[in-house]
Amino acid sequence: MVNTNTVQLRRPIRIPWLYIYSVLVIIYLFFPIGIIVLFSFNSSPAVSFPIRGFSLRWYMEVLESPVFLAALKNSLVVAVFTTFFCLSLGTLAALALTRYRFRFRPFVQSLFLMPLSLPGLFLGISLLTYFISLNLRLSLGTVVVGHVIYTLPYFVLVATARLERFDRVLEEAAQDLGCTPWQTFWKVNFPIIAPSMIGAALIVFALSFDEFLITFFVIGPESTLPMLVWSMMRKSIDPSVNAISVVLMLASLLLILFLSKVVDISEIEF
Amino acid sequence: MSDASIPTLRTRLTRRPAGWLLFPSLTVLILFFILPTAIFFIYSFLTSRYYRVAWVFTLENYYRAFTTPVYWDAIFNSLLIGLLAAVITTLVSYPFAYFLTFRITRGRNIVLFLVVISLLGSYLVRVYAWKTILGREGVINSFLLMLGIIKEPLLFLLFSRLAVILTLVHVFLPFTMLPILSSLQNIPSELIEAARDLGCNPLQGFLRVTLPLSATGVLAGFAYTFILSAADYITPQLVGGTSGGMIGLSITNQFVKVGNLGLGSALSFFLLFLLVFIVYSVRWSARRAHLVSNA
Amino acid sequence: MSPVHVFADRVTKKFGEVVAVSSLSLSVEQGQFLTILGPSGCGKTTLLRMMAGFEEPTSGRIYLGGQDITFVPPHKRPANLVFQRYALFPHLTVFENVAFGLRVKKIAEKEVQRRVERILALVQLEGFGKRQVNQLSGGQAQRVALARALVNEPQVLLLDEPLGALDLKIRQQMEVELKLLHAELGMTFIYVTHDQEEAMTVSNRIVVMRAGQIVQDGTPEEIYANPASTFVADFIGHSNLLQATVLQTAPSHLSFLGGSYSARHHPGLREGQAVNILLRPEVLRVFGDAPEGFENVLKGRIVDATFKGPYVDYLVEVGEARLTAHHSVREGVSTFNRGDAIFLAWSQDDALILSS
Numbered sequence: 001m002v003n004t005n006t007v008q009l010r011r012p013i014r015i016p017w018l019y020i021y022s023v024l025v026i027i028y029l030f031f032p033i034g035i036i037v038l039f040s041f042n043s044s045p046a047v048s049f050p051i052r053g054f055s056l057r058w059y060m061e062v063l064e065s066p067v068f069l070a071a072l073k074n075s076l077v078v079a080v081f082t083t084f085f086c087l088s089l090g091t092l093a094a095l096a097l098t099r100y101r102f103r104f105r106p107f108v109q110s111l112f113l114m115p116l117s118l119p120g121l122f123l124g125i126s127l128l129t130y131f132i133s134l135n136l137r138l139s140l141g142t143v144v145v146g147h148v149i150y151t152l153p154y155f156v157l158v159a160t161a162r163l164e165r166f167d168r169v170l171e172e173a174a175q176d177l178g179c180t181p182w183q184t185f186w187k188v189n190f191p192i193i194a195p196s197m198i199g200a201a202l203i204v205f206a207l208s209f210d211e212f213l214i215t216f217f218v219i220g221p222e223s224t225l226p227m228l229v230w231s232m233m234r235k236s237i238d239p240s241v242n243a244i245s246v247v248l249m250l251a252s253l254l255l256i257l258f259l260s261k262v263v264d265i266s267e268i269e270f
Numbered sequence: 271m272s273d274a275s276i277p278t279l280r281t282r283l284t285r286r287p288a289g290w291l292l293f294p295s296l297t298v299l300i301l302f303f304i305l306p307t308a309i310f311f312i313y314s315f316l317t318s319r320y321y322r323v324a325w326v327f328t329l330e331n332y333y334r335a336f337t338t339p340v341y342w343d344a345i346f347n348s349l350l351i352g353l354l355a356a357v358i359t360t361l362v363s364y365p366f367a368y369f370l371t372f373r374i375t376r377g378r379n380i381v382l383f384l385v386v387i388s389l390l391g392s393y394l395v396r397v398y399a400w401k402t403i404l405g406r407e408g409v410i411n412s413f414l415l416m417l418g419i420i421k422e423p424l425l426f427l428l429f430s431r432l433a434v435i436l437t438l439v440h441v442f443l444p445f446t447m448l449p450i451l452s453s454l455q456n457i458p459s460e461l462i463e464a465a466r467d468l469g470c471n472p473l474q475g476f477l478r479v480t481l482p483l484s485a486t487g488v489l490a491g492f493a494y495t496f497i498l499s500a501a502d503y504i505t506p507q508l509v510g511g512t513s514g515g516m517i518g519l520s521i522t523n524q525f526v527k528v529g530n531l532g533l534g535s536a537l538s539f540f541l542l543f544l545l546v547f548i549v550y551s552v553r554w555s556a557r558r559a560h561l562v563s564n565a
Numbered sequence: 566m567s568p569v570h571v572f573a574d575r576v577t578k579k580f581g582e583v584v585a586v587s588s589l590s591l592s593v594e595q596g597q598f599l600t601i602l603g604p605s606g607c608g609k610t611t612l613l614r615m616m617a618g619f620e621e622p623t624s625g626r627i628y629l630g631g632q633d634i635t636f637v638p639p640h641k642r643p644a645n646l647v648f649q650r651y652a653l654f655p656h657l658t659v660f661e662n663v664a665f666g667l668r669v670k671k672i673a674e675k676e677v678q679r680r681v682e683r684i685l686a687l688v689q690l691e692g693f694g695k696r697q698v699n700q701l702s703g704g705q706a707q708r709v710a711l712a713r714a715l716v717n718e719p720q721v722l723l724l725d726e727p728l729g730a731l732d733l734k735i736r737q738q739m740e741v742e743l744k745l746l747h748a749e750l751g752m753t754f755i756y757v758t759h760d761q762e763e764a765m766t767v768s769n770r771i772v773v774m775r776a777g778q779i780v781q782d783g784t785p786e787e788i789y790a791n792p793a794s795t796f797v798a799d800f801i802g803h804s805n806l807l808q809a810t811v812l813q814t815a816p817s818h819l820s821f822l823g824g825s826y827s828a829r830h831h832p833g834l835r836e837g838q839a840v841n842i843l844l845r846p847e848v849l850r851v852f853g854d855a856p857e858g859f860e861n862v863l864k865g866r867i868v869d870a871t872f873k874g875p876y877v878d879y880l881v882e883v884g885e886a887r888l889t890a891h892h893s894v895r896e897g898v899s900t901f902n903r904g905d906a907i908f909l910a911w912s913q914d915d916a917l918i919l920s921s
Binding site: 018019021022025026028029030031032033035036039046085088089090092093095096097099100102108111112114115116117118119120121122123125126127128129130132133145146148149152210212213217226229230233241245248249252253256260 | 288289291292294295296298299302303304305306307309310313321323362363365366368369370373381383384385386387388391392393394395396398399400401402403407409412440443444493494497498500501502503504508518521522525531534535538542
């Protein structure tokens with residue numbers, strides 16, 4: 001603090017505490033991830049220092065493992081279906097929520113966001129009991145259902161935030177210039193909102209690809225990548241789990257890189 | 271407003287499509303969210319054995335949930351860890367979000383990008399990473415042993431509350447950061463300048479203007495982390511060990527190992543009630559302390 | 566002469582490579598209503614923000630009441646700023662907004678009540694205390710912003726384009742109110758605007774800025790009557806600016822619009838020099854027949870006439886150029902229509918020579 005009694009004649013010196021602090025936070029966020037990446041290339045099976053040498057052994061093992069490939073395929077299938085359903089349901093819902101005023105709108109809006117604030121444990125178990133009481137067989141299909149419920153709020157949140165900023169005057173301008181409502185949608189609304197919707201869909205894809213807490217309860221005999229990682233983690237040390245982890249994170253990273261090409265990340269609000 | 275002058279046209283044009291647009295998603299939500307939750311709730315009043323419920327009404331589940339000390343301990347432990355994790359996560363992310371909003375202009379998108387990466391970087395892997403870092407033969411211990419700083423591995427690192435909280439904070443940090451970030455970004459910088467101009471020192475300006483105007487984001491991030499960490503069942507298993515079990519694991523076991531669906535359901539709703547109660551109490555007291563704007 | 570109250574001494578502010586304010590010196594007397602006028606990007610807001618304490622000069626000093634305040638943080642300056650878009654706190658009521666500064670200074674609550682009530686009455690907002698700020702109209706919000714600054718009884722009030730967001734009518738009303746308020750309080754006001762009419766209305770001294778420097782400093786009358794440069798002439802009031810060549814220096818004769826005309830004496834002219842001639846629309850007289858008794862008469866044709874109430878604006882085509890002339894509408898004075906051939910006349914002293 002500055003002393004109140006003396007008039008300040010010189011430019012005060014400021015220490016960039018916040019800057020230093022923020023660098024530390026970034027390090028904290030990425031240190032564990034870095035460790036996993038580091039040890040996935042370690043030639044010794046132990047996840048501890050000293051590092052013996054560089055090796056791609058664990059990656060080779062993983063890539064040749066049929067269990068891994070099956071899980072990867074399942075994860076992709078689930079994520080693709082989840083994204084498809086989420087995109088179609090969510091876009092329509094976001095349109096309804098932003099463009100129309102109807103009686104239960106605040107209620108419907110909070111209903112859409114509710115799964116966001118419920119623990120995955122709760123969503124997973126309630127779906128599990130539901131499927132059991134319906135005598136429904138657990139499968140990748142039930143996983144997709146769980147993932148759609150889990151990701152829909154994220155999608156609706158991002159999509160409504162974008163749509164709310166859409167200037168309706170543009171539509172009126174298009175209609176004034178002779179567009180039918182249908183043409184207006186395809187020529188004006190769609191090109192403007194599409195990047196945001198694709199961005200939201202990519203987030204959904206990444207969330208689904210990585211989802212574990214709900215999947216754990218509603219999956220049948222099949223396995224997804226996070227399920228595989230889980231089963232390997234619980235066994236004693238299996239160093240190829242590091243390699244799988246890296247693959248899992250690399251998939252997310254690629255998605256985000258793609259995402260940042262499509263949309264301005266700072267536009268996505270939560 | 272100007273819209274008021276043409277109400278008939280607007281409402282006539284707009285009333286009906288809303289229903290059609292909402293129909294598919296609402297159906298899915300009702301079928302796979304509301305109904306399951308309702309049935310799950312009903313389960314808590316039913317007798318169950320071996321993964322099956324009998325449609326016989328009972329209060330036995332709640333009675334057991336309330337009276338068994340093990341569950342009380344687990345619930346208390348979960349709430350404590352959840353609160354600690356949420357408080358720490360909020361305290362850690364706020365200055366960071368503040369820095370990102372007000373102190374840097376160049377490179378902001380890159381930092382934001384890093385946050386989103388860590389957000390989507392696998393939850394499971396991040397929990398696991400902490401296990402490998404803190405473990406008996408883990409990164410920290412082996413590193414310290416290698417340097418000769420310690421002779422014996424530090425055992426308190428893994429399988430402790432500290433490990434659980436460290437991990438939960440790490441996992442939920444980006445999730446808490448984003449709502450705080452967006453609420454801070456919505457504060458016009460003139461408001462903060464106005465406070466300074468009217469005699470606030472930087473701290474007073476922060477307490478009287480910035481904090482109240484970002485409180486919604488803070489509360490959202492806090493609630494999110496609190497609920498999700500208190501009910502987490504993976505972190506305690508991987509890094510928490512046997513010390514101080516968390517209720518999420520007890521609930522999971524009812525469905526996966528024990529098969530007492532009714533008790534698991536009663537415990538879930540008991541936990542949920544407590545979580546919601548605490549979140550609303552925090553929100554209420556923040557409002558009473560005039561930390562949150564009413565507008 | 567009142568004592569110098571605010572003094573900027575060779576102040577320079579750079580943002581990276583961009584020079585916003587360039588070695589500018591300015592002294593403001595106690596109780597003056599000074600307007601800093603200039604186009605956007607001329608550095609006027611930066612200068613004001615340095616006075617308020619939100620920017621630090623790259624070099625130079627700023628004094629207030631004899632004290633060096635160059636690096637004093639904003640909250641310790643006895644100056645308050647009225648922000649461009651009001652910057653009212655959305656989480657506080659009108660009363661709480663106005664009381665903000667007093668409460669920060671830990672002034673007794675009773676005193677706070679008294680002073681806020683009084684200042685709200687002064688800006689004609691009695692009974693608005695309990696309102697939320699988002700329920701206010703633009704004009705009301707502006708008054709609250711004003712009250713919020715004035716209630717602290719600052720030594721100097723800084724106003725950053727405070728009326729920019731208001732409708733014309735409310736703006737004109739607020740201009741008069743600001744002037745009356747200034748007369749009543751006797752405080753030093755430093756006002757920044759890009760609107761020359763606003764500047765002329767409110768202040769008793771105008772400083773015209775361009776590219777980080779002061780290009781002219783004077784009363785509104787002086788600046789209007791004797792613009793120091795083509796830039797100022799163009800910026801203040803409507804003007805007809807014509808390129809001309811000096812034919813003869815004393816008395817001044819110049820060639821423009823294909824003829825030779827006389828102008829007010831201007832020192833330091835050379836024969837053959839290229840200059841600008843300023844003819845304000847109100848000095849040009851319009852006649853149907855060639856008038857007597859004027860030094861300068863021009864023939865032209867009316868291409869447009871705009872009725873403005875007390876006068877008509879004629880757009881007159883003279884060769885390649887177009888001149889605007891105000892023509893008073895009084896009884897017994899003839900008016901003209903589009904296409905009419907007319908004569909424009911002006912006296913020698915009304916034509917100003919500006920070196921370009």
